Amino acid sequence: MTSLPDSQSAELAEAESSMRAGSFESAVEILAKIVERGEDPEAVFMLASSYLELGQYDDALRHATAAVKSEPSSAPARDLLAKVNLAQGDYDSALSDYEAVAALLREQTPAPPEQYAIPAHFALRNIEQLDHIVSANRDEQASANAAGEQLEGIRRGLAEAIDGADGEAPWIPVNQKSTRLFADPPFFKVPEERLPQYLNPEVDYEPIQQALSIGRLDSQVVDDFLTPDALEQVRKFCLESTVWRHPYKFGYVGAFPQDGFASVSLFAIAEEFLDALGDAFSEYQLAQWWAFEYDARLPGTDIHGDDADFSLNFWITPDSANLDPDSGGLVVWDKTAPSDWTFDDYNSGGERVKQYLEDHDAESTVIPYRENRAVLFKGHLFHRTDDFTFAPGFTNRRRSLTFLFRRRKG
Template identity: 30%
Template structure:
């Protein structure tokens, strides 16, 4: 598990409440430095303060060795850091230090002379008004403190309109100190509204920062709130006492969070365009299990992040990236326009917001949002994932690009890193869509077509905004581009180097620049989401037998540690919907070197039917799922590899996915394609080792093949493959439970069990490709009892938050005379 970052600071409750309610607390005169700004203190002065004022000289040596200066003292120490990194073990000593630090912060806020003055130009307009009460210490504390770093830690780099407006005003007033970001460098990346500028001008920047600092200081909390849902859950599973998901009502920790929520709410009434403050509101509301506020905050953040991403990607749509020309050009390179790094960062921020939002919705159903069913929560979570997939794709011009690199990097060789299996699939899929179009009445066919085919045709024509003839021509261009890329990739491959692992299945290759350029407008782009993925109507079930029927009761009597093999899982209508959506939707963007490709729920494979199937399965098998939150969902497609190649060829067919385990509690694998597509009835299924191996977390997927690419003198790409063996490769196949392949079969088991594909040998043909759906629920090694404990804590917190929310609403209405 990743190390939990400590970014929150703790302060005594009276001071926190005073800040939250905007009541100034006057520090005693004897604790305020009279001469030099605290932020300018050297380590020696910090040590002297520690000894003379705090009366804890025993820590002087460690403060000196760690070079704690004034700025670090004021804004860089947390309770955890004092304890774990500076060795301040007694709780009372840490409290005394934090109380004294809080007094210093109040001193510096109360006296402008205690800060570091700006080196200003006298030529700027409205200089005095702009600079009133402003100093470096205030700027850093208000705009670069732990809460803002927490937002970056959670979701990534982003633009904040309020911060940008302050930068713009300072720059135009002639203030350009080194510690303020250079406005001209980012001016085109953010839209600053006149409304925000007018508010800053009316208050003055110093006053704006003072108000923001009050909200920032309210977040010096004991409860660590700066984590996504997934991180919070994992930490709670590992150590529930040290990392509780929710605060306990009635405790000081709870009151600190309530005060912080009030302070942030008051601040946002004045500055609603501060995207970071909305993230703070989400974090505090989550700790309180205030689900309506969590949802409202994330909706606001998403809206602002989406608007920002559109602006960024419009201002800086592309950048040049060096790519190899390939044979016969030797090592020569050329530059291709690809999606800009600024646009990608804005997209990543938007994606991270959406994913956390979707996770939160699923969790809120379990932990307190009693008015939302699992079905409703799942459908809403999947809808958000589809929404962000469509929104991110729309940041670039349709069918033009310039397109993002496949692996999200901006250097050779990764942009051109691809696979024969994946590109051939994309070519076949586009050709399949052309066939469907031309066989429908929508495109003039006299022969009857199915309702699903007609719906697909309408959707494609709408997406491409053209006539049938025009759209078919555009799709042919895409198919031709993929075919060209396959041919160029094959002819650009040199022989394997001597260091390559013999007989290792691998179909990855590098693409020359001309092939990369041809496919960039289509690769990783949203071309088509098929309507066959719609949920089954409410009076029907996606399962062949609805939850509660005898089919499912028999499995509820079994030991949950068993491997469940369940046939005929989906209804005919749902199975056909899954097959059509998977065959037709262009969402398989993860091209793997092992002869298969992935459509993840965060990259477009999130149809409502998928959400419905999960919710019904969880309801049908409550002892198996036991309220574990859905943590991942995907569909994998495999190579159509009936023709075998020599072992020393790069065309060796796919054997499927090797031995591994997935980081979850419950693993569900469902197969869609009928068993008539198999070439060998003994193959195509999976192997499961029904034991929990004693290996450290993180070792479950580390036994993988590592590859490296180079070029010879002619420019051909040379692959060197290195086998990274791990302990679990010693597992004997004879020890595994062998589960034969069968269409419409689901295999459900503890996700800590090692498992692997049992040789994916399927017939040639687009519709014969092996397809498996996967749901992952929960956290590895979590227990039903622990889940229930966390859920109960969340429900208790949510109940209190609802009462507080209703009371606050009543008071607000009364204050407004309503």
């Protein structure tokens, strides 16, 4: 590989410094000159990123497309193209891009060492999901080795280990073919056809529109959020797609777009929700989304704030799984982090956040769990999962989806 001239390396370093400082106009000036001199992949990628930050989406699309063409196996380049298409509201292209990103990352993930460890709750939920997929007559061959008495014995052992934990989930060794299956299940994603409608047409969004228009919306509950068919489609996607790849120490597991958590239904919900809020929400766009799945024997997400103007949480587990209807949802405080706090400061939870809320006499609102309930709130407000008591069993696990909306740039 030919090394870059010293002058060009210095220009790239200067452009990177400008981007870190938020001076994207300065970065564009530098990077555009480099790109004009020749197709340097790093400069093209950085230029597309800068245009995206400036809200110049046509230029961002042109250069992100060039970055992918220059380096087709680059997951970061394809991820950037996905973000640009998402910002433009081209959900079909964004879905195709995120599927490509997930495939590239799977192909490029290094083989694990002979022995390593994973959280017990992660292995347990993977076992339960593989068993559920077999029961649902999907991908039976991929899960054949995980069936039978051996599976049930491992399941019992993991459940006992989690029951004996004090807050954080214990870890278990991975050193055999069977346990590797539970650490990294075969990838499968439920195919979907777009439904005629996703959001419940009976919901009146006018009160939310009015609150948004006068800047008075802190949190708002929407019950019966999705149509029955849409709820069932999303639930099936979450139950049977093996896209849950991020375990957290407090007993929950996350699914993200780069893992394959992108689908027809998810983008359709975001699109219809933006349309439902109309002009009052026209300055905002879908920026990120994920889902969390919880083990009822372990705590949920700690107090944190989101990097978003507005967050939308909605819950898909049946009410029959929730053994305490007065809890299990969301706790939202009336305070946001100080302006000098970093993302890690306000997003990672911990004693500092709790002390801050106590020092500032923050008041909390508890929103109980309900199946098919959505909660829209200011994303920077501190919030956490409420204490919950859900019935055992894979389909009974508490599942929460989050969409982040940010103000359009440019």
